[in-house]
Every structure is written in C-alpha cells, then in structure tokens.
Amino acid sequence: MLLKDKVVLVTGASQGIGKAAAIGCAQHGADVAINYHADEAGAADAVAQIEALGRRAIAVKGDVAQVETASAFVQASVDAFGKIDVFVNNAGICPFHAFLDMPPEVMERTMKVNLFGAYYMVQAAANQMVRQGHGGAIIAVSSISALVGGGMQTHYTPTKAGVHSLMQSTAIALGKYGIRCNSVLPGTIETAINKEDLADVAKREYMAGRIPLGRLGEPDDLAGPIVFLASDLAKYVTGAALLVDGGAFVNLQ
Template sequence: MALPSARLLRGKTACITGGTTGIGRAITLEYLRQGANVAVNHLGLDADERHRKSLLEEAQKLKQQGAARCRLGISLRWRAMLRILRLDGSWWRKLAAEFLTLSKQQFDRTMEVNVNGTFYSCQAGAQQMVKQGKGGAIIGISSISALVGGGLQTHYTPTKAAVLSMIQSMAIALAKDRIRCNALLPGTIHTQLAEDDMQNKEKKAYLEHRIPMGRVGKPEDLAGPAVFLASEEMSGFMTGSQMLVDGGMFVHLQ
C-alpha cells in the first residue's frame, strides 16, 4: 500500500543503487511519489532490461496521475551520474552456501559487491554532498543478518554487519558536514532473491512462523522507513541509527 502523496521529499534529489528491482525499486517509486527527483544506478544486464523499462513506465504513470512532478533517470555509470546530478537528498544494494566448501571466488565477490561497493558509492555520494555544502542523508541497506548468524551465510552476514558498522562510523565522520547516515535492516523480504524460498511451501511456512506479524515482508514495507530517514523534518536528529523492518522476527526468540 502506497503512502499518501504528502510531497515529503519535495525539492530533494536521491540516488539509489540497484533501483530497478526489489527494495530499491519500491523506494524509488515512493521517493518519486513524495516529490523527489531520483537517479537509479543498475547493472544493465540483458535479463534486467524489462525491469528498467517497467520502472520508467511506472514513473510515467505517477506523473500522469499527478502524484509526482519529478524526474527519474537511470544510469549504468555511478560516478558519472553523481557528476551530472545536483545531489541533495538521500540514496542508496546464491545467498546460501556451505561454509566448508565455500569458494574463494564466491566469498570475495560477495565482499566486493556488498562491502567495497557500499563504501565507494557512499564515499562518492558524500564527497558530492560536502562539495554542495547543503548537508544530506545517506541510507545504507544492511540486514537483520547483521545481528544474527546463519549457517549457510558465512559469506553474507559479515558483509551486512560491515554495512551497519560503516554507516555508524560515517555518521561520526560526516556529522560536521550536516550529513546524516542511518541504516535500514530488512528482515525476510519477498524480492527476486528470495523467490526460491517463497516457492518452497515448507520454507515459507517456517519463515512465516518465525515472524510474529505472520507474513513475509514486501519491498514496499521498506519504502515508508526510507522516506522517514530521508526527511530532515521527520528524522533530522537521527544519525548512526539502525532501523529494523522485520515484522518482529528479530525479537521472536521462542
């Protein structure tokens, strides 16, 4: 369910990495609905071209409905996108593997994407914000996996803990520049990455049993919290914070 179009991000510009699918896509559309100009970075894979086109189509529908009077741009080149845009808003990224047989290639690749990718994109965004001198907000997508272990996720959970720690340290480093840095920690969310689990009835039932609210999350469940953290009026004194969006999964110990 979409939020009311209260134009909470009117006049803001947001850059979102990986915004053509899943959580990034849901946040992109909500930011547009709330009046932000949005630039989306994506990989440009042939298999994802349909997602890029459908995102542009959905953005156009928002304009036709009068819910958004803003612009959407999609780029393959992150640094080039930052140079072109006036950036003053917020922005924004096989999971199971046996520990004993986990390959160096898979471990290194996961680190490279989730840790290195987050660091360098956050750094580039922060540099642009400092240059503009207007402050801003950086929102890192960590995970409930930053707080708990997973026997088949020894390559993945450390990267999400790293994102959370990175955001906390960035919050200290950038506070003098009026740049707020916070993290969203999604629980189990039904994105394309979780499709196999969602098709497995036993696995889905197990996950739903662990979530007190009785259902797996949707990408749209992250959109409201992302708007909240992007809005200086609503979260202007928050930095270095972590926000769980998990339906109560983390606190369900028994």
C-alpha cells in the same frame, strides 16, 4: 510530500527493495536516479512509474563492484538534476552456499558487491554532498543478518554487518557537514534474492510462522522507513539502525 523537489539516488533499483524505495521517494515528491546492473526492463519500468508520478527519473547502468561505477553514477545524476540530497545504498547479492566448501569467487563477489560497493558508492555521494554544502541523508539497506547468523549465509552476513557499521562510522565522519547516515535492517523480504530459497514451501511456512506480524515482508514495506529517514522528520536521527522485520528479531521463544 516529505521529499518535495529532493534528488534521491538509489542503487540496485531495477527490482525489489531498491525499486520500491525509488518509487516511494517519487511518491513523496523526489526526482530519482537509479543504478542497475543488468535488468534493463526492470530499470525502464522503474523510470516509467516515477515519471507517471510527475517526477523526473534516469537509469544509469553499472556494476557497483567496480570502483568507477560510483563516481559515474553520482556524476550522471548531478548532470541530470544538479544536486544530490539523498543517497540510498541498496544493491546487494546473496548466493546461498554452505560454508565448508564456499568457492573463493562467490565469497569475493559478495564482498565486492555488498560491502566494497557500498563503501565506494557512499563515499562518492558524500563527497558530492560536501561540495554542495547543504547536508544530506544517506540510508544503507543492511539486513537482520547484520545481527543474527545464517548457516548458508556465512559470506553474506559479514557484509551486512559491515554496511551497518559503515553507517555508524560515516555518521561520525560526516556529521559536521550536516549529512545524516542511517541503516534499515530488513527481515525476510520476498525479492529475487531469496526467491529460490523460499520456493521450499515448508521453509516458507516456517519463516512466516516465526514472524509476529504473521507474514513475510514485501519490498514496499521498506519504502516508508526509507522515506522517513530521508526526510526532515528524521532531522536529528543519525547513526541509527531501524529494524523492518515484522518483529522477527525479537521473537526468540
């Protein structure tokens, strides 16, 4: 019970990594508020699974690309639970597309969701933590794509590098308030974001073959690392980035 009676907020938590993180935090004793954009059924299921663990949960609908969504999510969470201890910025999109004919609207939407959304969400959560006066933990879901390139991800990789950089800078800006800021960098995790891309059997097998642990990742593989960074086990960890990729990054040869 590493997060007993903590209040955890998770964005983009109706499916994938966000949902797994929300449930994983509840398994360790947290009450959880989730943000979601459109998946009503997924959000309801996440809430039901958390409540089945004996913890409280709410789901707050909102598009993280809209600035006002951040303050609304934080306020709804405080109204429900009275405080925020941990904030997990997870919401993100990756509509695969070639570089030379990248539509401006795809580029701009990806930036607004992944980077601008992260900035305003983290800012809103941090302000609440500062007002409370007892510190907190912020974890951002970046990506191995913050460290390596992708020919069909030229709009996506800069946003994930930005999220990683945001955690480094906020670690400095918020350290004096006792707020720790870290990022996790997943490798290839099977989620809705890459379902179509991994439908190519040859590519799927190639990707799995590049991973020393011999398999693609699952959303639940991120839950443990996120719980660790949220907990007091990581009380002296801030500004760090934790690769969760089965060894893919180090497998150059």
